Amino acid sequence: MIRYLQKRPWSLNAALVLVILLMVIAASMVGEVSLAPGRVVRAFFGGADDAANIIVRELRLPRILIGLLAGAALGYSGAALQGLLRNPLADPGVIGVSATASLGAVIAIYLGLAALTPLAVPLSAMSGALAATLILMMLAARDASVLSLILAGIGISSLATAGIALVMNFAPTPMTLQDMILWMLGSLENRTVTDLMLAGPFILLGWAVMVGVGQGLNALSLGEDAARSLGVDIGRLRLRIVLGTALSVGATVSVCGAVGFVGLVVPHFVRALIGYEPRKLMLPSALMGAILMTLADMLTRPPIGHGQLRLGVVMAIIGAPVFLYIIYKTRESMR
Amino acid sequence: MNAGLHVKNLSVTLGGNSILRNVSFDVKPGEVVGLIGANGAGKSTALRAVLGLAEPDFAEIAVNGTPVAGMSPRVRAKTLSYVPQGAPVHWPLTVERLVGLGRIPHLLPWQDMRAQDSAAIEHAMRATDCWRLRDRLATTLSGGERALVLLARTMAVGAPYMLADEPTASLDPYHQLQVMDIMRAEAARGIGVLLVIHDLSHALRYCDRLVLIHDGKVLASGAPDDVLTDENLETAFHVAVSRWQDGTGQFLAPHRTGGR
Numbered sequence: 001m002i003r004y005l006q007k008r009p010w011s012l013n014a015a016l017v018l019v020i021l022l023m024v025i026a027a028s029m030v031g032e033v034s035l036a037p038g039r040v041v042r043a044f045f046g047g048a049d050d051a052a053n054i055i056v057r058e059l060r061l062p063r064i065l066i067g068l069l070a071g072a073a074l075g076y077s078g079a080a081l082q083g084l085l086r087n088p089l090a091d092p093g094v095i096g097v098s099a100t101a102s103l104g105a106v107i108a109i110y111l112g113l114a115a116l117t118p119l120a121v122p123l124s125a126m127s128g129a130l131a132a133t134l135i136l137m138m139l140a141a142r143d144a145s146v147l148s149l150i151l152a153g154i155g156i157s158s159l160a161t162a163g164i165a166l167v168m169n170f171a172p173t174p175m176t177l178q179d180m181i182l183w184m185l186g187s188l189e190n191r192t193v194t195d196l197m198l199a200g201p202f203i204l205l206g207w208a209v210m211v212g213v214g215q216g217l218n219a220l221s222l223g224e225d226a227a228r229s230l231g232v233d234i235g236r237l238r239l240r241i242v243l244g245t246a247l248s249v250g251a252t253v254s255v256c257g258a259v260g261f262v263g264l265v266v267p268h269f270v271r272a273l274i275g276y277e278p279r280k281l282m283l284p285s286a287l288m289g290a291i292l293m294t295l296a297d298m299l300t301r302p303p304i305g306h307g308q309l310r311l312g313v314v315m316a317i318i319g320a321p322v323f324l325y326i327i328y329k330t331r332e333s334m335r
Numbered sequence: 336m337n338a339g340l341h342v343k344n345l346s347v348t349l350g351g352n353s354i355l356r357n358v359s360f361d362v363k364p365g366e367v368v369g370l371i372g373a374n375g376a377g378k379s380t381a382l383r384a385v386l387g388l389a390e391p392d393f394a395e396i397a398v399n400g401t402p403v404a405g406m407s408p409r410v411r412a413k414t415l416s417y418v419p420q421g422a423p424v425h426w427p428l429t430v431e432r433l434v435g436l437g438r439i440p441h442l443l444p445w446q447d448m449r450a451q452d453s454a455a456i457e458h459a460m461r462a463t464d465c466w467r468l469r470d471r472l473a474t475t476l477s478g479g480e481r482a483l484v485l486l487a488r489t490m491a492v493g494a495p496y497m498l499a500d501e502p503t504a505s506l507d508p509y510h511q512l513q514v515m516d517i518m519r520a521e522a523a524r525g526i527g528v529l530l531v532i533h534d535l536s537h538a539l540r541y542c543d544r545l546v547l548i549h550d551g552k553v554l555a556s557g558a559p560d561d562v563l564t565d566e567n568l569e570t571a572f573h574v575a576v577s578r579w580q581d582g583t584g585q586f587l588a589p590h591r592t593g594g595r
Contacts, residue, residue, distance in 0.1 A: 006429075086425040212444035219439050221426045222488070225419045229386050230492070231412030231440045276426035 005274045009284075012274055016287035020068065023294045027067075028060045030298050062193045067297045068290040069196075070188075070256045073203045073248035075289020076282055078263025079270070080210055083217035083278035084241045085146055091264035092249040095136055095149065095242060096156030097129045098260070101253035103160040104128025106167045106180045114179075121183065122198055122254040129250020132156050133243065140235075140242045149242065186257035186312030188297045199251040206248025209240050214279030221278065259312045262289050265323045272326050292319065339363040340385070340415070340496045340527055343395040347377070347384050354380045355391075358553050360546040362496060362527040367518055369532045369542035369559075373572050376548045378531045379420065382498050385529075386417050398496065412440035416492035418499035420531075422485050424473045430484050431469040434460055437491030459490035463517055479510035486517060497521060499530040503537065515541045535576065535587040539563055547571055563587065 005012050028040040035043070035052055042048040043056035077092040085094075092098065108114060108124035139152050164184075171177040216237040219227035224234055249263070270284045296315040298304060340362040347355040355377045362368045370378045383389035385396055387403065396403045398414050406414065416437070424433065437459065438452040448456075460466045463483045468476065473484060482502065489497060499518070503511040515537055518528050522543075532538050538545055538559060545562040547555045549571040555562045568576055574589040 215439055215442065215444050218436055221424065221428060221433070222436060222485075223419065223423045223425070225383075225388055226417065226422055226488075228388055228408075229412060229415070229417035229419070230436070231407075231409040233408060275432075276428055277432055278426065 006280075009274060009280050012270075012284050013287060016284060016291065019291055020287060020294075023291055023298075024061075024064055024068075027064045027294050027298050028056050030304060031055070031060060031301050034303065058193075062196050063188050063191045063297070064294060066191050066196050066199065066255055067188050067293045069200060069203050070252040070259070071262055071289040071291070071293025072286040073206065073252045073289070074259070074262040074293070075266040076207065076210070076286035077245040077249050078289070079267040079278070079281045079285035080213060080217065080241045081245055081263070082267050083213075083220065083281070084238060085150065086220060088268065089264070090150075091260065092245050093157070093258075093260055093263070095132070095153040095245060095249075096160065097132045097136075097246045097250045098253050098258050099157040099160035099164070100128040100132035101125040101250050102128070102184055102258045103163045103167070104131075105183055105254070105257070106164050109176060109179050109183060110167045110171060112176075119194065119198065122195060125254035126198070126202070126250060128160070129246065129254060132160070133246035133250060136242050136246060137239070140239050146238070149238070182310065184258050184312075185310035186259035186315070187300070187310055188256055189300075191255060195255045199255040202251030203248045206244040206246070206251070208244075209247065210244035213237055213240055213244075214282055217278035217282075257310075257312065259293070259315055261312075261315050261319050262292055265319050265326075266292060268323060268326050268330075272330060337397070337400040339399065340529070341395075341397050342381075342385055345381060345384055345394040345396070346392045347380050347389055348392050349380065349389070353551060355384070355548075355551045358548065358551070360553065360556055362529045364495065364527050365522050365525045366543045367522045367528045367530070367541060369530055369538045369545045370548065371532060371535070371538055371545055371562075371571075372548035372554075376571070377551045378548055379500050381548065382417070382500050382529070382531060386415055386498060387411055388417075409440050412494075413492065414494055414496060416489045416494035416497045418486055418489045418497070418502050420500040420504060424481070424485075427472040427474040429469065430465060430471050430473055430476070431456065431460070433473045433484060434465065434469075434487045434491050437488045437493075440492060455493050456491050459487040462490065462520065463487040464513070479506055482506055482510060482514065483517075486514065490521065495525070496527040496529065499528070501531050501533065503532065503534065511537065535563060535568075535589060536585075539587055540584050 025037055025040055029035050029037060033055060039048050039052045040056055043052040046053055074092055081092055082088055082090045104127050105121050105125040108121045113120035135156060136152060140149060168177055168180055216232040219230045219232045228234055266289045267281050267285045269288055270281050274280055296311055296318060299314045300309040300311055342361065343359045345355055345358040358381060370381060372378050380389055384391045384394060403411055434456050435448060438448060438455065441452060460469060463486050465484050465487045468480060476484060486502060502514050506514065518530060519541060522528050542559055544557060545559050546553060547562050547567055554571055555567050568574055573592060575592045576587045576589050579586055
């Protein structure tokens with residue numbers, strides 16, 4: 001299977017796109033009101049009854065699209081970052097943007113800004129992510145080594161986590177505290193076109209920054225010196241991946257909450273299918289991230305899931321065992 | 336045309352320490368040139384500076400009359416290929432994919448391998464006896480196999496000049512000789528080979544010319560017999576040598592004469 005897919009990487013991508021299309025239909029059927037597949041497909045084109053049209057087009061599709069974009073952003077960034085750091089344990093969270101975005105969100109919740117406008121929390125989260133991005137860019141632009149970048153990410157994360165704890169410490173009411181915790185567990189509940197419009201451009205911009213980094217990542221498999229001798233501008237590569245990841249992951253966390261794990265595990269799923277070549281991992285990782293996110297979101301919704309079940313929790317509960325299984329299966333080649 | 340890789344007045348300072356001062360040498364097509372000298376003499380730095388991996392304070396480096404400083408990274412990569420010392424392999428790629436990385440300077444970001452790329456990869460793998468390993472994972476190879484695969488990766492670039500940093504380090508005698516034979520075979524194809532080498536017998540037997548670096552300067556350069564004199568070896572390495580000869584050629588074995 002691995003050999004077959006390595007020779008024909010497009011067949012995996014085609015299969016994943018097909019799965020995504022089916023998932024969009026399936027995810028549109030699930031919710032407080034269950035809809036039949038035929039009614040859902042008609043509603044996509046506005047041809048169903050009014051109730052179905054509104055439920056599918058205004059409520060479920062924006063939520064599904066955000067999930068797909070967010071999952072793809074996390075999967076793509078994860079694959080890029082693992083290639084850059086040459087470390088299969090790297091998660092997009094390692095550069096610190098997830099933590100600073102969370103800090104931005106809890107501050108907005110603490111100040112009660114959400115009452116003013118529903119966009120307050122994601123906007124504040126986005127500001128947090130951009131602040132971390134700026135710090136990282138200043139470092140990366142000064143030709144910092146990959147190790148310095150990771151350590152800076154850890155430093156930024158620790159500071160943001162301490163800030164989150166501080167804000168929670170002073171939460172005015174238990175309800176506020178609960179809101180903060182629930183936000184951090186991640187959710188796509190009640191997300192609308194506005195959220196899509198807020199996060200979408202940053203996610204796409206992040207991708208645009210990272211377009212074409214695959215070959216440089218392949219070259220990096222041989223270490224920095226060999227990659228540079230192959231004509232790869234390592235400084236530029238590092239800058240593009242850090243900026244692209246920060247933008248797309250920051251935007252993702254801003255609208256979905258800190259949904260971890262996707263960026264870490266998805267590249268491993270793809271490696272189990274098509275091998276370790278960094279360039280070949282990126283597109284399938286984005287597609288598989290989108291699938292995983294949509295699947296996890298479906299499982300949080302009634303009638304399958306309890307309405308209060310959070311996305312991050314579901315993700316970890318289904319993802320972690322699969323992850324452990326893959327690590328077990330590939331332990332030989334990881335040596 | 337001024338054929339060859341010409342390095343003139345190369346000076347490098349790293350972290351405030353002067354590593355190389357006015358080092359000049361050249362490598363002609365079809366020639367194996369050995370860079371020798373004690374640890375820390377600046378041999379690897381010289382290679383790195385030529386490749387653009389270390390920033391020289393001053394240098395006039397040109398290939399066939401064209402200054403490398405004016406070349407784009409991609410053109411420089413197609414002109415000078417590099418075998419780093421003890422290079423890592425970070426992912427368990429198949430040997431064929433790994434060797435294929437040598438084609439990166441020839442490909443646009445989206446481009447897949449073309450027929451000429453596959454041909455260059457196969458040639459490099461056959462010349463290094465790696466073809467039989469092509470489906471193995473690079474992380475499962477022995478040290479000797481791995482060195483050959485990384486050499487094949489460099490040869491797949493198809494550059495007219497190959498710079499190798501201690502390509503025989505940590506290899507068993509058989510693989511050392513195999514690597515040196517490959518270097519000679521590449522030179523026979525018209526490639527100019529510059530290698531950092533510590534084994535004085537290999538330097539004597541396999542190189543057309545040697546450049547002996549001592550304290551950041553060229554102490555001697557020329558034919559191996561002229562460079563590997565008792566006096567030069569005493570100055571550069573603090574060793575004396577025993578010499579003998581058999582039907583296969585000359586040998587040199589160093590022994591210590593005193594502390595530094």
